[in-house]
Amino acid sequence: MIWQDGILCSTGKAIKGDRMIGPLRVWPPERSKLAALYYLGSGPEIIKTDQILYLGAASGTTVSFIADYADVVYAVEIAPEPLAKLLDVCNNRMNILPIPADAATPLVYAPFVSTVDLLYQDIAQKEQVEIVLNNLVFLKSGGYLILMLKTRSVATQEDPEQICSKAVSKLQNAGLDDIKVTWLDRYHRDHAAIVCKKRDLKEL
Amino acid sequence: MDSKQSEKTDDLHVSSFYWYDELKIERDSTLPIPTVFYSRFIENGGKLSILPTWKEAVTKGICKDKDDYYFYLREICLMWSRNKLQKYNSSEEVRLVKLMLVLRETDLMMSRLSEQIINWDSMRESDSDSSVKQKKGLDPIREMASGTGNDGISLLCRDLVSMKGSRGKLVRDISMRCEKLLPNCSNIVGPLVAARLLLEAGSLKRLCRMPASKIQVLGARNALFSHLSSGSPPPKHGLIFEHKRIHAASRRIRGKISRTLASNLIIAFRIDYYRGTIDSAFLERAQLRIEKAGKKS
Numbered sequence: 001m002i003w004q005d006g007i008l009c010s011t012g013k014a015i016k017g018d019r020m021i022g023p024l025r026v027w028p029p030e031r032s033k034l035a036a037l038y039y040l041g042s043g044p045e046i047i048k049t050d051q052i053l054y055l056g057a058a059s060g061t062t063v064s065f066i067a068d069y070a071d072v073v074y075a076v077e078i079a080p081e082p083l084a085k086l087l088d089v090c091n092n093r094m095n096i097l098p099i100p101a102d103a104a105t106p107l108v109y110a111p112f113v114s115t116v117d118l119l120y121q122d123i124a125q126k127e128q129v130e131i132v133l134n135n136l137v138f139l140k141s142g143g144y145l146i147l148m149l150k151t152r153s154v155a156t157q158e159d160p161e162q163i164c165s166k167a168v169s170k171l172q173n174a175g176l177d178d179i180k181v182t183w184l185d186r187y188h189r190d191h192a193a194i195v196c197k198k199r200d201l202k203e204l
Numbered sequence: 205m206d207s208k209q210s211e212k213t214d215d216l217h218v219s220s221f222y223w224y225d226e227l228k229i230e231r232d233s234t235l236p237i238p239t240v241f242y243s244r245f246i247e248n249g250g251k252l253s254i255l256p257t258w259k260e261a262v263t264k265g266i267c268k269d270k271d272d273y274y275f276y277l278r279e280i281c282l283m284w285s286r287n288k289l290q291k292y293n294s295s296e297e298v299r300l301v302k303l304m305l306v307l308r309e310t311d312l313m314m315s316r317l318s319e320q321i322i323n324w325d326s327m328r329e330s331d332s333d334s335s336v337k338q339k340k341g342l343d344p345i346r347e348m349a350s351g352t353g354n355d356g357i358s359l360l361c362r363d364l365v366s367m368k369g370s371r372g373k374l375v376r377d378i379s380m381r382c383e384k385l386l387p388n389c390s391n392i393v394g395p396l397v398a399a400r401l402l403l404e405a406g407s408l409k410r411l412c413r414m415p416a417s418k419i420q421v422l423g424a425r426n427a428l429f430s431h432l433s434s435g436s437p438p439p440k441h442g443l444i445f446e447h448k449r450i451h452a453a454s455r456r457i458r459g460k461i462s463r464t465l466a467s468n469l470i471i472a473f474r475i476d477y478y479r480g481t482i483d484s485a486f487l488e489r490a491q492l493r494i495e496k497a498g499k500k501s
Contacts, residue, residue, distance in 0.1 A: 072274060080292035087285055095274070097281045100288040112277060114257050 001038060001045055001069075008035055012068035013092045025068070029187045032062040033122060033148045036187035042180055042195060044144040046070050046118065053116040053138050055103040055131065056123035058082045060089035060096070066120070067093045074113050078102045104131050106138070115140045124153040129167045133174050142200040145176060148184075149192045164192045175199050297408050300381050304403040307378060310371055318345050318364060321357060387482040388472035392490060393465070397446045401469075404443065412470075412477045419473075420444065420466035444469065449494055457498035464497035 002009045002024065009024035019026040029036035037043040046052070046069040057063050057075035059082045067073045075090075076099045077083050083100055090096045101109040103123055119139045121132045132147050139145060149167055151160035168179050176196040184191040258273035267273040292298060325344050349361040375396065382395035386408075389398040404422050405411035411419075421428050423442030431438040441462040445451055450462050468490040475483050 080289055083285060084289055087282070087289070090278075090282065094278065097274070097278050098285045099281055100285045112281065 001043075008038055010065050010068035012064070015064055015089065015092070025065070027065045032065065033184060033188055033191060033193065034062050034120070034146070035065070036184045037146070037182055037193040037195075040182050040184065040186070040193075042182050043146070043193075044118065044195060050117045051114065052118045052120060053113055053135065055119075055121040055135060057086055057098070058122070059085035062122070063096060064089050064093065067096050070118075071095065072097065074099055074109075074116070076101055076103050076109060103135065106135050110137075113138050117143045119143065119145045120148075121146070122148040124150040126154055128154060129170050133170070136174060136198065139198050141198050143198050145171075145194075145196050145198065147171070147194040147196075149194055151190045151192060160190050160192070164194070167192075167194065171196055296381065296385050297402070300378065300385055300399060301403055301407070303374070303378050303381065304399050307371070307374055308403070310367070310374065314364060314367060314371070317360070321345060321348075321361065321364075324357065386473070386476045387480075388475050388487060389469060391482070391487050392469055392472050392494070393444060393447050397443055400443050401473075408473070408477050412474050414470065416463075416467040416470040419470050420462050449497075453498060460498040461494070465494050468493055 002011070004021050004024055007021065008027040008029070009021060010027055011023070012025060014020060014025055019028070027035045027038075029039045034043065046066060048069070048071060050070040051072045051074075052066055052070050053074045053076070054063055054066065055076045057077040058079075060075065063073055063075045063086065072095050074097050075086060077086055078101060083098065086096075086098050090098050097112070099109045099112060103121070104127070116138050117140060119132070119135060121128070121135070123131060125131065128149060129147070132145065136145070147167070149164060151158075151163045154163045154167075164181060168181065171179060171194065175198070177199050179194060179196040182193045182195070184193055258267070258270045261267045261273050262269060267276060322344050325348065345361050345364055348358055349365045351358060378399055379390075379395040382399045382402075383390045386395070386398045386402070389401075392398075393401075401419065401422055402408060402411060405414065414422075421439050421442045422444075424439035425442075427436075427439035430436050440459040441450055444462055444465055447462075447465055450458055450465065453461050471486070472490065475486065
């Protein structure tokens with residue numbers, strides 16, 4: 001990760017509306033939950049050889065920053081209007097592969113996605129956790145999963161802490177280790193970032 | 205979840221078609237790989253498989269190296285996305301919904317603006333004067349627009365009047381589109397109400413899967429939720445109130461009529477979605493039922 005005077009930045013071509021520090025793009029924590037996670041100090045580093053599967057790419061803000069760091073980003077997005085914006089972002093970046101499919105049906109896009117080092121999911125849906133579990137097949141063993149849990153989408157009435165602990169236990173049952181929960185309250189209300197690691201089968 | 209997960213994994217590993225499979229013969233064809241692949245992909249009904257690696261594609265001789273692999277894959281993904289977007293953008297239903305959004309915004313803007321202008325106008329004149337005007341039913345906006353004033357407010361009034369004309373044209377456009385897309389429904393409640401129902405539901409598919417009782421109160425969100433949470437009387441009708449049989453009826457039988465109307469309307473929506481042609485036999489029966497509703501036989 002590139003830090004410039006305490007501000008998270010990335011290299012790469014600027015997109016309209018970006019704030020710049022010299023040649024670097026500023027990755028604002030208010031706009032991107034992943035940046036917020038790095039500001040709060042517990043995100044796994046993205047390195048140049050990483051392949052990333054991004055579920056819920058939306059209009060491609062976070063995707064563009066990730067693509068600056070990583071090797072290849074598979075960006076899955078189903079809604080047409082954000083997809084159009086995502087395609088604009090893709091024009092400048094050769095390493096983003098837009099996949100217009102529903103993240104809940106991984107079989108549809110399975111032929112296109114190879115085993116990835118990092119699985120990132122930011123879908124504000126009630127079945128968020130189930131969707132990410134269905135996509136775990138793409139994650140290599142020992143790879144990281146980042147789940148941005150929007151507790152208000154899971155249930156409006158329940159206590160966010162409870163929803164989060166339920167999600168964590170589901171992830172544990174699915175064979176994920178090293179689960180770390182970070183609340184992003186400073187930047188995004190009622191959002192929890194859950195970072196965990198897929199068990200390395202060779203080690204067992 | 206765990207057992208389900210492993211089942212799925214096995215399922216995925218059984219099939220072994222990658223996006224670059226079956227392309228061996230076509231490598232030297234004049235068409236670029238993505239086009240060839242894309243047509244194959246469509247032919248197969250979009251069914252392919254999982255977890256390919258670029259190394260396999262290179263050993264099979266499809267691609268020269270890793271960059272080549274990702275270049276082709278990216279082209280395919282872009283093609284897939286553009287195709288999807290094109291389908292979405294050319295859908296009549298989506299266009300109708302977007303037009304309805306424009307209409308809604310226009311109405312909101314016009315009513316807010318005219319309210320403020322009337323507010324300003326009544327401040328300028330004495331109180332008695334403005335109340336006389338309101339009793340006569342004069343439209344202050346129209347009056348100000350027809351005056352010779354050259355100040356900002358008069359100009360705005362003229363804009364508002366011309367905007368009313370544009371709005372009328374927009375409504376006619378919407379009606380025409382809606383009559384084509386929802387012929388049966390437009391026949392029962394009128395094209396504009398049908399379009400409003402479509403906008404409220406989001407899409408025709410979702411609308412068709414609704415129960416009739418939901419159509420009945422569609423557009424009465426606040427009343428419905430205050431009923432559910434605090435037990436106030438339930439809403440009898442939402443957007444379908446615009447139908448003349450309902451708003452002309454006496455209060456006592458409005459609920460009965462809107463129930464009948466909604467149940468016929470949902471059938472009409474389903475005919476429109478799944479068949480798409482006008483069904484005059486059904487319409488006759490539906491009209492009869494709606495006419496009869498609330499009357500003692």
